[in-house]
Amino acid sequence: MKTISLGLIGFGTIGAGVVKLLQENGPLLESRLGAKLHLKRIADIDIATARPVAVDPAILTQNVKDILDDPEIDIVIELMGGYEPARSFIREAIGHKKHVVTANKALLATYGDEIFQEAQAANVNIGFEASVGGTIPIIKTLKESLAANQIQSLMAIMNGTANFILTKMTDEGKPFAMVLKEAQALGYAEADPTFDIEGIDTAHKLAVTLALAYGSRVKLDAIYCEGIADISQEDIEFAREFGYRIKLLALAFQRGDRVEARIHPTMIPFDHLLANVNGNFNAFHIIGNSSGSVFLYGQGAGMMPTASAVVGDIIAISREILKDVALLVPYRSLGEDRMADIPLVAFDDIRTNYYFRFMAADRAGVLSKISGILGENDISIASVIQKGRKKDGAVPLVMITHNAREKDVRIALKRIAELDVVHEKTTVIRIEDERLK
Amino acid sequence: MKTISLGLIGFGTIGAGVVKLLQENGPLLESRLGAKLHLKRIADIDIATARPVAVDPAILTQNVKDILDDPEIDIVIELMGGYEPARSFIREAIGHKKHVVTANKALLATYGDEIFQEAQAANVNIGFEASVGGTIPIIKTLKESLAANQIQSLMAIMNGTANFILTKMTDEGKPFAMVLKEAQALGYAEADPTFDIEGIDTAHKLAVTLALAYGSRVKLDAIYCEGIADISQEDIEFAREFGYRIKLLALAFQRGDRVEARIHPTMIPFDHLLANVNGNFNAFHIIGNSSGSVFLYGQGAGMMPTASAVVGDIIAISREILKDVALLVPYRSLGEDRMADIPLVAFDDIRTNYYFRFMAADRAGVLSKISGILGENDISIASVIQKGRKKDGAVPLVMITHNAREKDVRIALKRIAELDVVHEKTTVIRIEDERLK
Numbered sequence: 001m002k003t004i005s006l007g008l009i010g011f012g013t014i015g016a017g018v019v020k021l022l023q024e025n026g027p028l029l030e031s032r033l034g035a036k037l038h039l040k041r042i043a044d045i046d047i048a049t050a051r052p053v054a055v056d057p058a059i060l061t062q063n064v065k066d067i068l069d070d071p072e073i074d075i076v077i078e079l080m081g082g083y084e085p086a087r088s089f090i091r092e093a094i095g096h097k098k099h100v101v102t103a104n105k106a107l108l109a110t111y112g113d114e115i116f117q118e119a120q121a122a123n124v125n126i127g128f129e130a131s132v133g134g135t136i137p138i139i140k141t142l143k144e145s146l147a148a149n150q151i152q153s154l155m156a157i158m159n160g161t162a163n164f165i166l167t168k169m170t171d172e173g174k175p176f177a178m179v180l181k182e183a184q185a186l187g188y189a190e191a192d193p194t195f196d197i198e199g200i201d202t203a204h205k206l207a208v209t210l211a212l213a214y215g216s217r218v219k220l221d222a223i224y225c226e227g228i229a230d231i232s233q234e235d236i237e238f239a240r241e242f243g244y245r246i247k248l249l250a251l252a253f254q255r256g257d258r259v260e261a262r263i264h265p266t267m268i269p270f271d272h273l274l275a276n277v278n279g280n281f282n283a284f285h286i287i288g289n290s291s292g293s294v295f296l297y298g299q300g301a302g303m304m305p306t307a308s309a310v311v312g313d314i315i316a317i318s319r320e321i322l323k324d325v326a327l328l329v330p331y332r333s334l335g336e337d338r339m340a341d342i343p344l345v346a347f348d349d350i351r352t353n354y355y356f357r358f359m360a361a362d363r364a365g366v367l368s369k370i371s372g373i374l375g376e377n378d379i380s381i382a383s384v385i386q387k388g389r390k391k392d393g394a395v396p397l398v399m400i401t402h403n404a405r406e407k408d409v410r411i412a413l414k415r416i417a418e419l420d421v422v423h424e425k426t427t428v429i430r431i432e433d434e435r436l437k
Numbered sequence: 438m439k440t441i442s443l444g445l446i447g448f449g450t451i452g453a454g455v456v457k458l459l460q461e462n463g464p465l466l467e468s469r470l471g472a473k474l475h476l477k478r479i480a481d482i483d484i485a486t487a488r489p490v491a492v493d494p495a496i497l498t499q500n501v502k503d504i505l506d507d508p509e510i511d512i513v514i515e516l517m518g519g520y521e522p523a524r525s526f527i528r529e530a531i532g533h534k535k536h537v538v539t540a541n542k543a544l545l546a547t548y549g550d551e552i553f554q555e556a557q558a559a560n561v562n563i564g565f566e567a568s569v570g571g572t573i574p575i576i577k578t579l580k581e582s583l584a585a586n587q588i589q590s591l592m593a594i595m596n597g598t599a600n601f602i603l604t605k606m607t608d609e610g611k612p613f614a615m616v617l618k619e620a621q622a623l624g625y626a627e628a629d630p631t632f633d634i635e636g637i638d639t640a641h642k643l644a645v646t647l648a649l650a651y652g653s654r655v656k657l658d659a660i661y662c663e664g665i666a667d668i669s670q671e672d673i674e675f676a677r678e679f680g681y682r683i684k685l686l687a688l689a690f691q692r693g694d695r696v697e698a699r700i701h702p703t704m705i706p707f708d709h710l711l712a713n714v715n716g717n718f719n720a721f722h723i724i725g726n727s728s729g730s731v732f733l734y735g736q737g738a739g740m741m742p743t744a745s746a747v748v749g750d751i752i753a754i755s756r757e758i759l760k761d762v763a764l765l766v767p768y769r770s771l772g773e774d775r776m777a778d779i780p781l782v783a784f785d786d787i788r789t790n791y792y793f794r795f796m797a798a799d800r801a802g803v804l805s806k807i808s809g810i811l812g813e814n815d816i817s818i819a820s821v822i823q824k825g826r827k828k829d830g831a832v833p834l835v836m837i838t839h840n841a842r843e844k845d846v847r848i849a850l851k852r853i854a855e856l857d858v859v860h861e862k863t864t865v866i867r868i869e870d871e872r873l874k
Contacts, residue, residue, distance in 0.1 A: 021585055021727050032584055032652070032770055129582065135728040137574070137582035145566065145574035147469055148458055148748035215468070273734070276713065290458050291572040291745040295734035297710070308728040311585035316766075325762045329753075333469055 002035040004318045007067030007098075009089055010080030011044035011051060011060075014103060014130075017307030018077060020053040029311070033318055041067045044080075052303075068092045075317055077310060078102040087111055094122050099321070101313045103130035103306060109204035109220050112211065112332075113339075120336045123326050127313025132158065132205040133282050135305035136298040137312075142212045142286070143333050149288030151213040154252040155432065158205040160280030160300045161189045161196035162228050162248040166265075167278045170236050170245060176229060188280055198227035199248060199263045206250040206263060213252065214259050215334040216342035224347040226264035235357060235427055238398050239267050241385065242355075245275040246429065260345040267355055267431040348407035353382070353431040356401070358416065359394040359424040366421045367397065373419075377412040379404040394423040400431065439472040441755045444504030444535075446526055447517030448481035448488060448497075451540060451567075454744030455514060457490040466748070470755055478504045481517075489740075505529045511758055512751060515539040524548055531559050536758070538750045540567035540743060546641035546657050549648065549769075550776075557773045560763050564750025569595065569642040570719050572742035573735040574749075579649045579723070580770050586725030588650040591689040592869065595642040597717030597737045598626045598633035599665050599685040603702075604715045607673050607682060613666060625717055635664035636685060636700045643687040643700060650689065651696050652771040653779035661784040663701040672794060672864055675835050676704050678822065679792075682712040683866065697782040704792055704868040785844035790819070790868040793838070795853065796831040796861040803858045804834065810856075814849035816841040831860040837868065 006022075008015055022029070022039055030036055040059065047060040067073055068089065076093040078100060080086050086107055091114075093100050100119070102108070108115065108131055119126050129139045133156075142151070157163050161183060168179045180197070183189035195201040203225045207218045228248050239246050244267035253260040268275045273295050277283040282300025287293055299305035320326050332339060360366045371381060385398040401409075413426055443459075445452055459466070459476055467473055477496065484497040504510055505526065513530040515537060517523050523544055528551075530537050537556070539545070545552065545568055556563050566576045570593075579588070594600050598620060605616045617634070620626035632638040640662045644655045665685050676683050681704035690697040705712045710732050714720040719737025724730055736742035757763050769776065797803045808818060822835040838846075850863055 017727075025585055025587060025727070028587060029585060031775060032767075034772055034775070135725075135731060137578050137731075140577065140582050141574050144753060145577050145749050146745065147752045148462055148466060148745050150462060150465060273713075276710075288572075288745060290454075290462070290741040290748075292736045292739075292742050293734075294572060294574075295732075297730075297732035297734075299729045302729075304727040305729050308583065308585050308725060311727075312582050315584045316581060319765045323762050323765055325760045325765070328756050328760055328762070328765060330469075335471060338468060338471070 001030070002322060003038045004035055004075065004321055005038050005040045005073045006075050006077060006314065007041045007043070007070065007073040008039060008077045008079065009043045009064055009067060010078065011042050011046070012079065013303045014306045014310065015042070015044070015079045016051045016053045017303035018079065018310050019055060021304065021307045021311050023053065029315065033315055035318060035322055037314065037318065040073055041070065043067050064089055068096060073098060074321055075099045075101060075314060077314070078104060079310070081106070083107055083110065090115060091118060094118050094124055097122055097124055099125045099127070099317045101127040101310055101317065103128070103310060105131040105201070105204040105208055109207040112208065113217055116331045117336050119331070120327070125317045125320060125326055126331055127317055128208070129313050130306050130309035132208050133284060133296070134298065134300040134302065135308045136282060136284065136296050136300065138209065138284050138296060139212065141294070141296060142209065143329055146286065146288050146291055146294065147333065149291050150254060152254050152287045152289055154209065154213060154250070154284065154286050155274060156250045156284040157247055157274060157277050157282050158202045158250050158300065159196050159248060160282055161193065162199070162202070163277065163282070164188050164280040165197065166228060166231065166246060166248060169231065169233065173233060175233060176231060197229055199225045202248065202250050202263045206252065206261060210252055210259065210261055211332045214342050215332065215338070216259070216340050222344045224262040224264070228265050230427070231265055232427070234396065235429060238357065238385065238396070239355070242267070242383065242400060243270055244268060244431065245270050247274060247277070249274065249432070251432065255345050257342070258345045259342050260350055262347065262350065265429055267429055269433065350406045351403050353403055353433050354401045354409055355429040355431055356399045357427040358397040358422055360397045361393065361421040361423070362395045363421060369419060369421065370397065370416055373412050373415050374401070377408040379408055379412055438467070439759060440475045441472055441512065441758055442475050442477045442510045443512050443514060443751065444478045444480070444507065444510040445476060445514045445516065446480045446501055446504060447515065448479050448483070449516065450740045451743045451747065452479070452481070452516045453488045453490050454740035455516065455747050456492060458741065458744045458748050460490065466752065470752055472755060472759055474751065474755065477510055478507065480504050501526055505533060510535060512536045512538060512754055514747060514751070515541060516747070518543070520544055520547065527552060528555060531555050531561055534559055534561055536562045536564070536754045538564040538747055538754065540565070540747060542568040542638070542641040542645055546644040549645065550654050553768045554773050556768070557764070562754045562757060562763055563768055564754055565645070566750050567743050567746035569645050570721060570733070571735065571737040571739065572745045573719055573721065573733050573737065575646065575721050575733060576649065578731070578733060579646065580766055583723065583725050583728055583731065584770065586728050587691060589691050589724045589726055591646065591650060591687070591721065591723050592711060593687045593721040594684055594711060594714050594719050595639045595687050595737065596633050596636070596685060597719055598630065599636070599639070600714065600719070601625050601717040602634070603665060603668065603683060603685060606668065606670065610670060612670060613668060634666055636662045639685065639687050639700050643689065643698060647689055647696065647698055648769045651779050652769065652775070653696070653777050659781045661699040661701070665702050667864070668702055669864070671833065672866060675794065675822065675833070676792070679704070679820065679837060680707055681705060681868065682707050684711060684714070686711065686869070688869065692782050694779070695782045696779050697787055699784065699787065702866055704866055706870065787843045788840050790840055790870050791838045791846055792866040792868055793836045794864040795834040795859055797834045798830065798858040798860070799832045800858060806856060806858065807834065807853055810849050810852050811838070814845040816845055816849055
């Protein structure tokens with residue numbers, strides 16, 4: 001029986017999960033693959049601290065060259081994360097004609113073009129199913145199962161931490177700051193939670209996903225990105241009155257020759273599939289032009305679910321090695337030489353429905369002033385709630401608009417902010433209203 | 438640019454969908470594949486009737502030999518359905534070293550072992566993603582994405598017609614017979630709906646799926662199968678009172694060295710993901726030993742969604758042809774030579790919770806007689822509802838049990854049926870109570 005040799009760089013939580021999975025499901029993997037998977041080396045700066053899995057100390061090394069320069073190692077598994085030295089290690093692995101499996105979305109979102117081009121030139125594979133959606137087979141589904149489709153839309157919950165926080169805020173009525181602390185205590189949020197709550201992690205994942213869905217290189221900073229730190233209990237409550245739940249969504253829509261892509265807290269109808277994705281789960285709602293709706297759901301992070309995706313990639317690449325072929329499926333739906341630069345719709349030009357919460361003086365004429373300015377900017381109002389809950393002399397005035405243009409909304413809100421009857425900053429939350437099923 | 442030549446056998450709804458998709462998404466497919474897909478021939482007995490898609494009449498033929506004997510044709514797409522002559526045509530295609538794409542679950546469930554063995558010997562691929570779950574990538578997910586997992590459980594809605602009927606019965610309070618007629622009028626149910634409502638179609642799909650999930654040949658008739666024709670409004674109402682919805686589920690569980698597999702109407706908690714799969718949608722809830730829960734949802738049938746899966750397989754096989762390799766991934770997770778015969782748990786030995794609706798005389802002592810017999814057979818009762826709605830002198834007495842053994846239930850119900858206070862046949866519906874999320 002043939003043996004495929006593996007070298008693991010990064011022996012953290014996910015790395016330990018991969019080792020555990022290779023040990024526990026070893027006989028199963030061997031029978032499915034018809035070959036042995038041999039974890040030959042593990043490189044990490046810290047080889048002293050005990051891990052939740054036992055390994056022969058002889059395979060541990062602090063010198064990554066023991067993996068990169070070993071001609072026997074077929075596949076390098078990069079699970080250290082971050083930009084450097086992960087980027088250099090992956091490029092070096094490619095240079096040594098080794099295949100690579102990685103979960104590093106930040107790296108792929110930023111340096112993906114470089115990595116995939118070098119890998120294609122070297123005829124080695126890059127497995128990255130674990131970089132988006134954890135255990136959910138979103139990469140394979142977009143690249144292979146839905147290959148016959150134009151992707152008309154993608155709506156996704158890609159960050160378990162943000163979803164955990166929003167779920168707890170919604171279900172338990174607690175404020176953002178308190179729930180964030182709880183999430184940190186449970187290990188669901190990092191000490192520095194910026195990447196998760198500001199939507200940056202989601203943006204990395206959306207950039208990786210968009211490239212597959214549209215065969216296009218994507219400029220990460222062209223994606224509009226807004227986090228959840230400003231979501232208040234008040235907005236969650238008003239959303240409920242209108243029949244919505246608030247989720248941090250990654251959204252992408254085909255718009256003629258362009259693609260619209262954005263990340264922001266979004267109100268969606270409570271009976272939408274995505275509205276019922278709770279806790280730290282992730283989910284993807286895709287509409288293809290022939291498939292119709294496809295919905296995928298699972299653990300987007302965590303030791304074993306992520307390891308499941310990493311080892312899935314190891315098996316796929318091993319199957320290629322065993323048949324002596326490489327790159328049966330291009331990394332990103334198309335060969336790298338055929339990737340386009342599909343322009344994104346300017347954020348000013350997006351159109352959607354909006355939720356506004358003004359904090360306004362409880363006085364005659366306020367509603368007419370505000371709605372007047374909205375009307376002058378082509379923003380028509382679908383519903384209004386005005387309630388007497390006074391706070392610092394102001395009452396919330398909540399409006400849901402019909403379809404409006406982002407730029408018009410910004411101009412109108414700037415003028416409204418100048419009114420002396422409007423106190424505080426106006427809250428704006430975008431709505432996806434179609435009950436896509 | 439290379440060309441892959443296709444021959445289509447069966448120009449019905451799905452066949453026309455495949456042709457439409459190849460036409461409409463042609464340039465997209467060509468750019469993704471880096472090759473042309475050329476539909477060279479379409480064989481059907483009826484080449485006169487107009488289809489919802491225009492084709493050059495010169496490619497139509499009534500003689501399937503024009504496809505099977507054409508050395509230029511690389512992939513045969515079998516979409517005629519049924520056992521014969523589909524089986525002979527597929528075997529002949531394999532004999533001519535042609536790859537095959539099929540949506541024929543009845544054939545694969547019955548003659549899969551033969552077809553896959555012959556195909557492996559001929560080193561040709563068989564694509565069958567469209568045979569289960571329509572557009573949902575359940576085959577690829579089990580075979581590839583979750584390849585690192587032992588599948589601990591699979592719970593699925595695999596038949597859109599049965600799910601459409603149960604959804605309408607639940608939402609609109611209409612009886613089975615009326616809803617079936619409506620489904621037939623809408624084209625959602627066949628004139629002879631036996632396969633759908635008796636669970637036979639679901640059994641075909643479960644047999645195909647189990648073989649992948651457990652690398653095991655499956656005897657179709659070893660799977661317990663019960664349909665939805667006896668579900669009444671009364672049971673739907675009682676289910677609601679207990680917090681359940683009734684769905685026709687295919688269930689499979691790993692039980693040590695055995696696999697438990699069964700199909701029957703099942704009560705599941707209303708907040709279970711599967712309870713919220715409505716209308717003609719399909720869905721799969723899989724638990725892998727490292728992935729945890731994975732949930733996949735989409736259109737399980739229909740012209741374009743099924744065509745999406747068929748063309749996805751065509752692309753996958755074309756990628757192999759272009760790299761001059763075949764069978765990178767075995768048909769059923771393992772090479773056919775390594776497939777086992779995992780025994781199924783005898784249906785008598787399954788354990789689950791049960792819902793019973795007795796129609797009993799409204800008289801003192803009935804409850805004690807019935808519960809006495811249940812107790813003597815190790816069946817303990819979790820809840821009881823007795824209501825005064827009299828019908829032919831009998832009132833419904835409804836019980837939910839704790840975990841009990843099927844055989845004990847049958848023995849107890851036989852004894853209870855002999856009581857003269859019990860009128861009508863007792864309704865039995867199994868419950869899956871874990872709030873698997």
